[in-house]
Amino acid sequence: MSNIRQVSGDERLHTAFTLYPYAFDKTPAADAAGELRDSLRFHEGNHTLVVEEGGRTLATASGIPTHQNLRGSVVRMAGIAWVATHPDARRQGHSSRLMHRLHRDMLDTGHLLAALYPFHPSFYEKLGYVGLLLNRTVTLSPQGLAPLLNVALPGEVRRQDIRDGFEVYRAFQRRLLSERHGFMFTPDYRAARILDPADRWLATATVDGEVAGLLTYYIDGYGGCLHADELLYTSALGRALLLRFLAQHAYQVSQVTITVAPDEFPETWAPSLAVRTVTEASFPTSPPLMGRLLSMDALQGVRCGPGRVEIEAVGDQLLAGRYLLDGTGGSIDVAAAGRGGEKATLTAAGLCALAYGVLDPLDVVARGLGEMSQGAVVQLRELLPRRAPHAFGKG
Missing domain, CATH: 3.30.1050.10 (SCP2 sterol-binding domain)
Known part of the structure; x- marks a missing residue:
């Protein structure tokens, strides 16, 4: 008879973590065990459950203590992750049992919402989840933003390594949590993943000494692409400062990609801007977030x-x-x-x-x-x- 129990610390290595490489990575991978041990610090506050039978781990799921803005109210939210089942134990109800137990456990600790990236949306819809809107990927040439270089804007943009700017990055995210419906704020131990291997620059737009927008990004090479993550800002001025910063990379990179919110309209950023905006849902690799x-x-x-x-x-x-x-x-x-x-x-x-x-x-x-x-x-x-x-x- 299988049973569900909570695991923590190094115990994850020989229980929950035995299922992660096969479910989520390229396999077989000779260094998987070492990489998982190195990632333990990013799981330290997770609520991790496993299904066991005869000392063998059959399935697992975790809840990450997070916060989310729901129509202006900041609410404790459980980020559901690492839901995996051994191939031999699939289609036996283990994931359903785990999810029901995880929901109750997280609710008992004050979490009123839950969100996840689904491997099978109809499965999660039966568990009360609904698909949210996909963020959009914008691709453009930095030369298309050149008109912004001629606009006199108050404020400035500072570039620094993400390690040096991490506290600014987190403080701005915390501010957006209180302002943007749907925005999520993960715990520090989880957010620290961006520091390992710290392969991002941080561009911070400030106006009168106050942060008005920021962007993490990396450049894949001369003449290549500037890959920007989430375009975050509190005002049109903050956004314009960051876009003007991107325009300064003309003749260094051939294109820029940026992640923007579902209600962003990049075609309005500059006159005659040639831009491609894509929203693509695919399963299981690029699903819309689901919440409940x-x-x-x-x-x-x-x-x-x-x-x-x-x-x-x-x-x-x-x-x-x-x-x-x-x-x-x-x-x-x-x-x-x-x-x-x-x-x-x-x-x-x-x-x-x-x-x-x-x-x-x-x-x-x-x-x-x-x-x-x-x-x-x-x-x-x-x-x-x-x-x-x-x-x-x-x-």
């Missing part, structure tokens, strides 16, 4: 429109029940149902799609994730209008 609520408490006090609706959440171990969501005071009050109002029946995935703002109520119905009256559609649109989560800050 672990508790209705995640919605308590969230800023909202003036809607009022009674919902019944069905088919989920954690969220099942009847609730009244009342936004007439400008923030959601979650109470027991029974005071009347328009009614909707939602799966956990349908409820989470509305909470994150990725689906309209009618999309929820069309996807088979819920049923509701026309009045409930109107109320839910007011209460939880569509928004684009900025799923940045993954660490």
Whole structure:
């Protein structure tokens, strides 16, 4: 009979870590054991579970203690990762059991949301997850940004090694956590991965001494490509300063690639800018992030429109029940149902799609994730209008 237990520290090496190389890396790899031992420090605060039978590890999953912005409220979130099952033990329900246990464990420690990159989206939708919006990859020539070189902008951009700028990098991410819906902030031990092997430059835009934007990047060679990570900024001025910095690399690199948020419009950055913007979902290598609520408490006090609706959440171990969501005071009050109002029946995935703002109520119905009256559609649109989560800050 298999059992689930938590493992930590070096014990991960001969339990959970025995499954990682085969599931996630090129195999066989002679140096896999050494690389995993070196990576232990990046797992130190993870909540790691394993399924064992007769002393053999059959499956594993981990929760990373993270924070996420949900419509302006910063909430503790569990980043679910390293879900793997031995090939001989697949399709036997181990992953489902692990996920249910991991959800409850993380909820017991105050985590009200969960997010993950799925290997099988329909599997996770049944567990209450909904797909979020993909970030976009922008490719352009730095010469296309040349008009920005002629614009007088207050502020400056400083370039430094990521090791030297790590504290600035983390402080700015922490600031964006409080400002951007969907933004995630991982623990320090996890974010420190960027320091090993520290192969990034950090460009920091400041205005009047305050950081207004930053960008990590590397250059793959003369005449090659400048590969930028997430374009992070708090104002159009911060963004413009960083784009002007990229323009200064004309004749050094032939192109620039940047990761931007789903609601960014690069074609407006400069006149006559030739740009290619790509959003590509593929499985299992490039899936959209999926997220879910672990508790209705995640919605308590969230800023909202003036809607009022009674919902019944069905088919989920954690969220099942009847609730009244009342936004007439400008923030959601979650109470027991029974005071009347328009009614909707939602799966956990349908409820989470509305909470994150990725689906309209009618999309929820069309996807088979819920049923509701026309009045409930109107109320839910007011209460939880569509928004684009900025799923940045993954660490």
